[in-house]
Amino acid sequence: MRPSKDFFRPLAVGAPTPPTDIPARPSRAIHFFDPSNAKMAAKIPQMVGGVDVLLGNLEDAVKADNKVAAREGLVRIGQETEGLGGPDSPTQLWTRINSLDSPWALDDLTTLVPAIGHKLDVVMVPKVQGAEDIHYVDRLLAQLEAKAGLDRPILVHAILETARGMANVEEICGASPRMQGLSLGPADLAADRRMKTTRVGGGHPGYLVRQDPPRNELGVAEIEAPRSVFQQDLWHYTIARMVDACAMHGIYPYYGPFGDIADVVACEDQFRNAFLLGCVGTWSLHPKQIAIAHRVFSPSVEDVAHARRVVAAMGDGTGAVMLDGKMEDDASLKQCLVMVELAEQLAAIDPELAEQYAAAGSED
Numbered sequence: 001m002r003p004s005k006d007f008f009r010p011l012a013v014g015a016p017t018p019p020t021d022i023p024a025r026p027s028r029a030i031h032f033f034d035p036s037n038a039k040m041a042a043k044i045p046q047m048v049g050g051v052d053v054l055l056g057n058l059e060d061a062v063k064a065d066n067k068v069a070a071r072e073g074l075v076r077i078g079q080e081t082e083g084l085g086g087p088d089s090p091t092q093l094w095t096r097i098n099s100l101d102s103p104w105a106l107d108d109l110t111t112l113v114p115a116i117g118h119k120l121d122v123v124m125v126p127k128v129q130g131a132e133d134i135h136y137v138d139r140l141l142a143q144l145e146a147k148a149g150l151d152r153p154i155l156v157h158a159i160l161e162t163a164r165g166m167a168n169v170e171e172i173c174g175a176s177p178r179m180q181g182l183s184l185g186p187a188d189l190a191a192d193r194r195m196k197t198t199r200v201g202g203g204h205p206g207y208l209v210r211q212d213p214p215r216n217e218l219g220v221a222e223i224e225a226p227r228s229v230f231q232q233d234l235w236h237y238t239i240a241r242m243v244d245a246c247a248m249h250g251i252y253p254y255y256g257p258f259g260d261i262a263d264v265v266a267c268e269d270q271f272r273n274a275f276l277l278g279c280v281g282t283w284s285l286h287p288k289q290i291a292i293a294h295r296v297f298s299p300s301v302e303d304v305a306h307a308r309r310v311v312a313a314m315g316d317g318t319g320a321v322m323l324d325g326k327m328e329d330d331a332s333l334k335q336c337l338v339m340v341e342l343a344e345q346l347a348a349i350d351p352e353l354a355e356q357y358a359a360a361g362s363e364d
């Protein structure tokens with residue numbers, strides 16, 4: 001569908017022109033912190049450069065009594081933290097504002113944009129229900145940007161955490177040229193869908209398939225015999241829908257929170273599933289989840305080396321060749337190019353990865 005002629009025009013006189021393409025800035029880990037928590041806030045300056053995104057969370061997980069302190073704390077951090085946020089920073093600055101039906105969302109935006117709008121890369125909007133929520137934020141941001149004299153539009157990221165939001169996922173992605181991406185909000189979404197879970201993301205041992213029963217010599221199924229069970233991914237359908245909606249609109253899908261901080265193994269599995277399905281990153285709720293996210297959402301050295309071999313073997317990119325007993329063709333080349341491009345983007349911001357990927361290339 002052709003967008004209206006005004007789609008890429010500023011929504012307020014004097015506001016910066018919205019982007020026609022959303023840049024693929026590395027955002028493997030979106031690290032959440034509560035700016036009203038002095039201990040967490042104190043750690044932020046030393047995290048700049050060590051994590052792709054720092055997100056000052058103002059919504060759930062911040063106590064109602066601390067909402068103003070969190071907002072003011074984020075302003076202070078945005079103003080005082082060197083190197084944080086803006087187009088040239090190694091670490092983007094994002095915020096999650098309060099939900100649009102809360103008493104705080106309006107003040108969040110009217111405070112943050114004039115104070116730190118030049119540093120703020122992305123505003124994450126929770127509990128987005130449909131395009132109307134994005135239109136509201138879009139217009140308000142344009143008015144505030146114009147008033148503040150900003151020359152760069154702030155991007156918008158929606159969290160999918162209601163059944164209605166999921167049903168409207170495509171129109172949410174296409175609601176504004178500011179749309180940067182989507183994250184999964186598994187806890188609120190589970191509640192809204194009336195799923196019978198109590199966790200923040202991750203799987204559930206009850207969601208499984210069971211191996212067929214063996215049969216005895218009379219051909220009767222022995223249903224009490226021991227059988228393997230395979231736990232399934234509760235979030236597969238949702239993430240796959242998000243990935244398609246984002247890919248269709250040229251924006252970026254992210255997993256979301258994994259609340260079992262102690263279970264770093266299952267966390268890594270959940271992140272990897274999302275990575276393999278097409279997500280570009282995830283959230284980190286605790287410092288120890290940052291390294292997991294960075295590791296998982298960076299292609300492995302082996303995959304990059306293989307992808308480069310396929311690119312080299314495919315010459316002009318058409319036809320079919322055999323490599324290690326496998327057929328490679330135009331379509332497998334395209335997958336390999338996704339991997340190589342991502343490796344190049346990450347190498348540009350991560351010297352350690354750059355070295356590993358360079359070595360992977362030189363082996364061929």
Ligand SMILES: CC(C)(COP(=O)(O)OP(=O)(O)OC[C@H]1O[C@@H](n2cnc3c(N)ncnc32)[C@H](O)[C@@H]1OP(=O)(O)O)[C@@H](O)C(=O)NCCC(=O)NCCSC(=O)C[C@](C)(O)C(=O)O
Pocket residue numbers: 031032033034039040041043057060061159161184185186187188189200201256257261284285286287
């Ligand atoms: C889980 C908690 C309570 C454990 O906090 P803790 O203090 O018990 O952990 P710790 O292991 O004892 O912490 C060690 C040190 O790290 C610090 N620390 C700890 N966490 C952080 C952090 N994030 N950033 C920076 N520093 C952090 C902490 O202050 C402490 O500092 P210290 O050594 O000086 O004493 C804590 O990590 C936390 O509050 N994390 C953020 C939680 C959050 O943002 N939740 C909201 C996102 S999930 C969500 O909203 C759902 C969703 C999408 O809406 C939906 O599915 O519907």
Ligand SMILES: [Mg+2]
Pocket residue numbers: 060126161185187188
């Ligand atoms: Mg939520």
